[in-house]
Amino acid sequence: MNIMFRENAIKILANNEFDSLNTSMAQSIIEDFWNVDESDNVWYKLPDFLKNELKENDPPIKPDKNKYKELLLYGLSNKLEDGCNSFLELELTRIGIHEKIFGVEPNLISCECCGYRSLRHAEFEICEVCYWQNCGGNVVLAMSLNKKSLHSARLSFSQIDVSSEQYMSVVSNERFIKYVRGNL
Ligand SMILES: [Zn+2]
Numbered sequence: 001m002n003i004m005f006r007e008n009a010i011k012i013l014a015n016n017e018f019d020s021l022n023t024s025m026a027q028s029i030i031e032d033f034w035n036v037d038e039s040d041n042v043w044y045k046l047p048d049f050l051k052n053e054l055k056e057n058d059p060p061i062k063p064d065k066n067k068y069k070e071l072l073l074y075g076l077s078n079k080l081e082d083g084c085n086s087f088l089e090l091e092l093t094r095i096g097i098h099e100k101i102f103g104v105e106p107n108l109i110s111c112e113c114c115g116y117r118s119l120r121h122a123e124f125e126i127c128e129v130c131y132w133q134n135c136g137g138n139v140v141l142a143m144s145l146n147k148k149s150l151h152s153a154r155l156s157f158s159q160i161d162v163s164s165e166q167y168m169s170v171v172s173n174e175r176f177i178k179y180v181r182g183n184l
Helices: 006-019 023-032 041-045 048-056 069-080 085-094 139-146 150-160
Strands: 002-005 099-102 116-119 123-126 133-135
Touching (some): 002 006, 006 069, 023 069, 048 069, 085 099, 133 139, 139 150
Parallel strands (some): 002 099
16 A cells, blocks of 8 residues: 555545535535635635635625635645544545555644544634534533533533534534544
């Protein structure tokens, strides 16, 4: 088995995902990343018309994905970057590429509810594994935002793999492969 660097794997996977994006998926990613600006490295790779649109306009409705390709590839890569190496390996095997992934895995923060290392900031960030909104240890705020206590969210996670029943329909099993389990 050959070795592939993470960066390369992410590039291949992002391009592959781009090819299968439909209009509504493209629109949702564009909306998520419409806040990029000069402080992001990707800004300098974007075409001028897109920089102008980002500054002046709201995100497009029913976008032509090819017109926004650079922004979409950035968004797709950004999401993949949180995945551990074995997750990238598995995603590559789905498209027929069998390589050992090499490179430093992301150093993410453990979610206070499920313990998976899924967070970049830990404040006001929703965990992709259990859907608990983390509040940096502020239990009162966490309780009001999540509409339940951390204790009861942890209990839910131990029973149904999400912090609250309402999220059972939106999650996929690959989240347990994408993130590494940390400490609670
Ligand atoms: Zn979590």
